[in-house]
């Protein structure tokens with residue numbers, strides 16, 4: 632019996648092409664005037680692009696905040712560039728945050744496939760509809776990056792983009808490792824770790840396990856987990872969990888050492904899988920880390936005979952709130 636009824640596999644396989652298309656969408660869209668803060672508002676799959684932007688800009692002078700909720704922070708003013716990102720355009724928290732930013736006279740750009748947000752916002756980057764929001768990460772990330780580049784707020788090098796596209800295009804590498812790791816996780820609960828900087832990748836893996844595979848999953852970051860969560864392994868019964876370490880060549884040397892030692896310590900209780908990001912530039916490394924997780928969660932869904940696409944409970948909850 633086929634379980635992937637909406638062909639999520641093709642959507643994930645087409646992700647490099649989605650990124651190529653998404654890169655074209657913000658052409659000609661920029662903001663003018665002073666911008667000294669960036670805020671990305673979104674929920675669930677539509678907030679992930681904000682998290683990735685925060686990683687990408689971690690060395691920039693301009694602060695960036697991701698808001699998952701109904702209000703923007705009090706510091707939002709006319710010098711704040713706010714991105715309201717909602718794939719459907721109908722997410723109530725994002726619509727509320729949009730209204731809040733409007734009251735505070737922020738510069739606002741909406742990224743959406745339509746819905747109420749598409750109608751309300753003056754500056755809109757319209758993205759293609761028909762996908763699950765979490766599968767539309769290219770469409771929710773690159774338009775934001777493009778507006779920042781067009782407005783001379785960030786400098787995006789074409790070499791970074793081409794490296795990322797070329798690495799992601801080797802889709803089979805991601806698929807085969809994804810399938811392999813999924814087999815090791817089957818019937819266990821994954822706990823995903825990354826460095827503090829790349830914690831959003833671990834969080835994305837967790838949410839993809841939740842939404843695609845429909846299983847519980849947890850995530851945490853190094854080195855914070857060395858100061859609390861590591862103690863919980865003491866009471867862990869064998870074979871209930873699998874730990875996954877997302878490792879990056881630029882991880883702090885002390886973090887690398889902590890990951891090695893932690894692996895040694897917790898290996899008595901859990902299997903530890905290590906996934907290495909690919910590429911020289913941060914953009915490729917971040918997206919490769921994400922792309923592995925998309926395939927792992929997909930193959931885990933299949934192994935559990937679960938259709939990866941529908942998230943009926945989320946839809947029903949939204950209906951009940953209306």
Ligand code: F6R
Pocket residue numbers: 674675676677678716717718719720721722725763764765766842942945
């Ligand atoms: C569904 C998904 C969800 C949505 C979230 C917000 O695939 O990823 O996490 O992203 O419920 O909805 P949108 O993205 O339409 O604003």
